[in-house]
Amino acid sequence: MNNSVINLSNQQLILTYIFTAIALLLTSLNGINRNKDIINGTIRMTIQLFIAGFILVYVFDSSSIVLSTLLILLMESFAVFNIISPKKDRLNSKLKKTIAIAQISGTVFTLIFFLLVVIRPKPIYNPQYLIPLGGMIIGNSMTGINLALNGLLDASENNRSKIEGSLMLGASPRMAMDKFIQKSFDTAITPTLNSIKNIGIISLPGMMTGQILGGVSPLIAIRYQIAIMTAILSSVSICDFVFLHLGYKNFFNKQEQLI
Incomplete structure (x- = not known):
């Protein structure tokens, strides 16, 4: 079993937002006005997870x-x-x-x-x-x-x-x-x-x-x-x-x- 983890580069991460674009397109085609919620949710998720990631790295290293x-x-x-x-x-x-x-x-x-x-x-x-x-x-x-x-x-x-x-x-x-x-x-x-x-x-x-x-x-x-x-x-x-x-x-x- 391969124990190495494939690291996602910033470019690869950005590509995943295509999935958000697909969700925006499909909700619009169905006449559901949730674009603002989808965009806000995606932005908040990204910011919150990066903040959490930096905090966790610090906490894990300190073991306090x-x-x-x-x-x-x-x-x-x-x-x-x-x-x-x-x-x-x-x-x-x-x-x-x-x-x-x-x-x-x-x-x-x-x-x-x-x-x-x-x-x-x-x-x-x-x-x-x-x-x-x-x-x-x-x-x-x-x-x-x-x-x-x-x-x-x-x-x-x-x-x-x-x-x-x-x-x-x-x-x-x-x-x-x-x-x-x-x-x-x-x-x-x-x-x-x-x-x-x-x-x-x-x-x-x-x-x-x-x-x-x-x-x-x-x-x-x-x-x-x-x-x-x-x-x-x-x-x-x-x-x-x-x-x-x-x-x-x-x-x-x-x-x-x-x-």
């Missing part, structure tokens, strides 16, 4: 526990911000705190367990493992909480009469929201479950592909991919469970009335 921890905290902060920002006018302060608690508690627990028990790098905070694994766990958990939040918001707005009717019949807020909590949890973990079911047959995931391109044996890459996917499933489940079982309370006042 302080820098590695700060980078993880920064990723957690952006994840919470990305969940809250599009819906900030619909969220009260308590619900925002619940989102932060769920996101951080689930991802940190999973990441620490994964590093201490499964991978066991030396040192344990080795950024080569901490940052990429943390990024995948944090990103997928963010998506899960976002889907769970959408479920609760939709339930409180579209099923208000059903919830209030249950309360009037003597149900507790937990009982009145129970089926909506279950449905939101199921919706939130479905993308992760679909990814797990399709890996290896329909798709080769990014982490595994990256390792193989880097010269790692496919059998080693497979083990890492299985490990990270089970960790992601666990983290998404924990984050969604914590959020839903704490978050629903913020939709009711002290008199157990739907806000």
Whole structure:
């Protein structure tokens, strides 16, 4: 197996933007006005990835526990911000705190367990493992909480009469929201479950592909991919469970009335 990685020159990288041009052409032909989003998204992606690349080179070279921890905290902060920002006018302060608690508690627990028990790098905070694994766990958990939040918001707005009717019949807020909590949890973990079911047959995931391109044996890459996917499933489940079982309370006042 060839262990050398083909380096992409600046000219080769520029050629890849032809794919963006194809997307622009096809969306225009279909009468969809998303050209601005595609261009802005491509530019932001390029700038953000280059910035991240330079930062990661510095962090990897320093092997500093302080820098590695700060980078993880920064990723957690952006994840919470990305969940809250599009819906900030619909969220009260308590619900925002619940989102932060769920996101951080689930991802940190999973990441620490994964590093201490499964991978066991030396040192344990080795950024080569901490940052990429943390990024995948944090990103997928963010998506899960976002889907769970959408479920609760939709339930409180579209099923208000059903919830209030249950309360009037003597149900507790937990009982009145129970089926909506279950449905939101199921919706939130479905993308992760679909990814797990399709890996290896329909798709080769990014982490595994990256390792193989880097010269790692496919059998080693497979083990890492299985490990990270089970960790992601666990983290998404924990984050969604914590959020839903704490978050629903913020939709009711002290008199157990739907806000």
